[in-house]
Amino acid sequence: xxxxxxxxxxxxxxxxxxxxxxxxxxxxxxxxxxxxxxQVAKVLTRENLDNAPLSMWRYRDLLPTDGNEVDLGxxxxxxxxxxxxxxxLGLDQLYIxxxxxxxxxxxxxxxxxxxxxxxxxxxxxxxxxxSTGNLAASVAAHAAKANLRACVFVPSDLELGKLVSAAIxxxxxxxxxxxxxxxxxxxxxLLQKYKWGFININxxxxxxxxxxxxxxxxxxxxxxxxxxxVVSPAASGLxxxxxxxxxxxxxxxxxxxxxxxxxxxTQAAGSSPIVRAYEAGSVHINPVKPDTIARSIAIGNPADxxxxxxVARQSGGGACAVTDDEAISGVKLLAETEGIFTExxxxxxxxxxxxxxxxxxxxxDDLVVALITGAGPRTQEILTGIVKAYRVQPTTExxxxxxGASVK
Amino acid sequence: MAIKQVMFxxxxxxIKEPIIYNLSQKFKIVPNIRRADVTENRGxxxxxxxxxxxxxxxxxxxxxxxGVRVDPVVGDVxxx
Numbered sequence: 364x365x366x367x368x369x370x371x372x373x374x375x376x377x378x379x380x381x382x383x384x385x386x387x388x389x390x391x392x393x394x395x396x397x398x399x400x401x402q403v404a405k406v407l408t409r410e411n412l413d414n415a416p417l418s419m420w421r422y423r424d425l426l427p428t429d430g431n432e433v434d435l436g437x438x439x440x441x442x443x444x445x446x447x448x449x450x451x452l453g454l455d456q457l458y459i460x461x462x463x464x465x466x467x468x469x470x471x472x473x474x475x476x477x478x479x480x481x482x483x484x485x486x487x488x489x490x491x492x493x494s495t496g497n498l499a500a501s502v503a504a505h506a507a508k509a510n511l512r513a514c515v516f517v518p519s520d521l522e523l524g525k526l527v528s529a530a531i532x533x534x535x536x537x538x539x540x541x542x543x544x545x546x547x548x549x550x551x552x553l554l555q556k557y558k559w560g561f562i563n564i565n566x567x568x569x570x571x572x573x574x575x576x577x578x579x580x581x582x583x584x585x586x587x588x589x590x591x592x593v594v595s596p597a598a599s600g601l602x603x604x605x606x607x608x609x610x611x612x613x614x615x616x617x618x619x620x621x622x623x624x625x626x627x628x629t630q631a632a633g634s635s636p637i638v639r640a641y642e643a644g645s646v647h648i649n650p651v652k653p654d655t656i657a658r659s660i661a662i663g664n665p666a667d668x669x670x671x672x673x674v675a676r677q678s679g680g681g682a683c684a685v686t687d688d689e690a691i692s693g694v695k696l697l698a699e700t701e702g703i704f705t706e707x708x709x710x711x712x713x714x715x716x717x718x719x720x721x722x723x724x725x726x727x728d729d730l731v732v733a734l735i736t737g738a739g740p741r742t743q744e745i746l747t748g749i750v751k752a753y754r755v756q757p758t759t760e761x762x763x764x765x766x767g768a769s770v771k
Numbered sequence: 772m773a774i775k776q777v778m779f780x781x782x783x784x785x786i787k788e789p790i791i792y793n794l795s796q797k798f799k800i801v802p803n804i805r806r807a808d809v810t811e812n813r814g815x816x817x818x819x820x821x822x823x824x825x826x827x828x829x830x831x832x833x834x835x836x837x838g839v840r841v842d843p844v845v846g847d848v849x850x851x
Contacts, residue, residue: 374806391776391805391817391844471850493849518849543849551843564848598851647813650780650840659851666846708851737851 366403367427370394370568373670381427383485383560385567393666394568396427404616409587412618419473419576425612426477426576427569433479433509435466438576442584442732447700448713452720456730458590460581461703463738467504467528469497469659469706470602470736474573478562479505481569487560489514493539493550495658496525497706497737502562503532514559518546528741543653543663567601567666574602578609581732582619589619591729592680594627594716596708596736597637598660600671603628606734607674626680627725628671629715631655631690631707637668641675641682648672656687656745657707659737681724685714691745693717697735704739773824776805776817777831780840783812790839791816798830799823817844 369378374392385394407424415421419438441461449457462470475498482490491514492502499515506513513534517526521538530536539546550561560566582589589610597603607626614622630638633655636648648668653661665671675682685693693713698704705713712733719725739746755761781790786809791802800822807816820827831841 386776386844389805391819495849495851498850516849543847546849547843547847550848551845561848563850564845567845599846647808647810647815649813650842661851662847662849664842664847668846 365427365429366398366400366424368397368399371397383481383487383565385565393670396568396572398425398427400612400615407616407618409618412583419476419573419580422576422579425572425579427572428477428480428484430480430484432476433483433505434476435472435504435508437465437472437476439580440464442581443701443703445701445733448697451696451700452717453727454720454725454731455728458585458730458732459697459701459703460577460732460734462577462734462736463703463705463709467497467500468738468741469501470574470577470734471497471501472505473576474570475501475505475562477573478560478566478570479509479511481566482511482560482562483509485560487558488512489557490560490562490566491516491550491553491557492562493517493546494529495521495661496528496741497659498563499525499529499534500532500741503529503534506534507532516546516550518543522742522744524741524744571601571605574605575609575612577602577734578606579613582610582613585730585732587619589614589622589624590732591623592625592627592725592731594629594712594719594725594731594733596660596712596734597628597630597665597671598662598708599665600628600637600667600669602734602736603671604667604674607678624678624680625725626674626678627715627719628675628680628682629711630682630684631657631660631711632684632686633657634661634663635684636663636665637671637675638682638684640668640672646672655690655707656742657690657711658742659706660708660711681719683715683718685711685718689714694739694746695749698739703735705735706737706739706742707745708737709735709739772821773827775820775827775831776844777820778815778817778842778844779834780815780842781809781813782838785838786811786814788837790834790837791818794830794834797833799826800830
C-alpha cells in the first residue's frame with residue numbers, strides 16, 4: 364500500500380487527487396506527490412532497509428505506487444570509491460554513483476519503472492514519450508514488460524545506434540520531421556488529442572519520484588549519511604531537485620542526520636540555461652536553443668529549471684558548465700581512471716567536477732558523490748580518433764619489435 | 772472551441788509593448804493570464820488561450836513574429 368496522499372501544487376499549495384495530471388489548474392505550476400510521512404516513519408527503518416532486496420523498489424514506501432511494480436531489475440547500482448580519479452582531481456573522498464548499470468543503461472529506468480507502474484494502475488493502454496535516446500529505450504523496454512503499447516517519438520535525425528536501442532523492444536517508433544521545437548509542440552498537442560499515458564508529461568509527478576531512489580541508495584551505501592557534495596547533470600532539472608527531495612525525506616524520517624549537502628548542477632555550455640541563470644544571479648531561466656553533443660541533457664527550456672536553480676542556491680552548492688571538448692575529456696578521464704564508460708552527460712559531470720575542485724569550490728576533504736547517469740556505448744560516435752592500435756605480425760618477435768622495451 | 776496553455780517569454784525590447792492586448796484585438800482569442808513575472812528587462816507569462824483552434828494557431832504565429840518566444844507550459848518534453 365502506498366503512503367502517497369495527494370498531488371500538491373509546488374507554487375500555490377492546492378491539492379489534487381492522485382490522478383494522471385501534472386499541472387495545477389489554477390496557476391499552471393507543476394504538481395508533486397505528497398506522502399503521509401508519519402505513517403512512513405512507522406514502517407521505514409534502517410534495519411528493514413538493510414535487509415530488503417537490492418532493488419530501487421526497497422524504497423517503495425516512499426514511492427507513489429499501489430500495484431505490481433513494472434520492474435526490469437533496476438537499482439542498487441554501485442557507489443564506487445574513485446581513488447584514481449580522486450587523486451587526479453585532488454579529492455580524497457570521491458565516489459561515483461554508477462547508474463550506467465541499469466537494465467537499459469541509464470538512470471531513466473528508475474523514473475520509467477515508477478511511471479509505467481502508475482500507467483498500469485490508471486488503466487492506460489498506450490504509453491508515450493518524446494526522446495533523443497535514453498528515455499525512448501527505457502519506455503520501450505518497460506512497456507514490453509508491462510504488455511503496454513509504447514509510442515515513442517524521436518527526432519528524424521537521431522543516430523542509428525539510439526534508434527536500435529529503442530527499436531529492439533518493438534515499440535511504435537515515430538520519427539518527427541522538423542526541429543526540436545516542432546517535436547516539443549507536437550507532443551504537447553498529442554497529449555490533448557489522445558488518452559495516452561505520456562511518461563514525462565501527464566505521468567510526470569510519479570515519474571519524478573523514481574529519481575529519489577538515487578539519493579536513497581547513496582545515503583544507504585555511504586552507511587546512512589548524506590554526502591557533503593553532490594555533482595549532478597541537469598536537463599529538465601528534475602533529477603537534481605528529486606535528489607534533494609530524497610535527501611530531505613531521509614533526514615525527516617531520521618534515517619540520516621541533518622542534510623548539509625551542497626548541490627552542484629552541471630550542464631553542457633551549449634545548453635546551459637540553469638547554469639547561466641545561476642551565474643547571472645537571476646531567478647529567470649532564459650530558454651535557449653540546445654547545441655551540444657551531450658544530447659541526453661540538451662533541454663533548452665527546462666521544466667524544473669527554476670526549482671533546480673533554487674536547490675543549487677539554497678544548499679550552498681553551485682553551477683558549472685563545460686564545453687563539448689571538456690565533456691569528451693571528462694568521458695575519457697573517467698574511463699582511463701575508473702574503468703567506467705559514460706555518455707557525454709557523464710563527461711559534463713566529470714569536466715565540471717574537475718573545474719570545481721581546481722577552483723577550490725569543492726574541497727579536498729569533502730565527501731563528494733558524482734552522478735554518472737548513462738552509459739557510453741550508445742553515443743560512441745562522439746569519440747573520434749581514440750583507436751590507436753599497434754599493428755603486429757602473429758609472432759612474438761613482431762610484438763617485441765613493435766612494442767619494444769615497453770613489453771616485459 | 773479549443774483551449775491552449777502556453778508560455779510567452781519576452782525579450783527586453785518588447786516589455787513595454789501591449790502584446791496580449793493586441794493579440795486579443797487582432798484575433799478572436801480570449802487570453803487568460805495565470806502566472807507571470809515581468810521585470811524591466813525581461814519577462815514571462817503563462818496563459819490560457821480560448822478560441823477556435825485555427826485562430827489560436829494564427830495568434831501564436833503572430834506573437835512569434837513579433838519576437839516573443841512561445842513554449843508549452845510543461846517546458847520541453849523531448850528528453851534524452
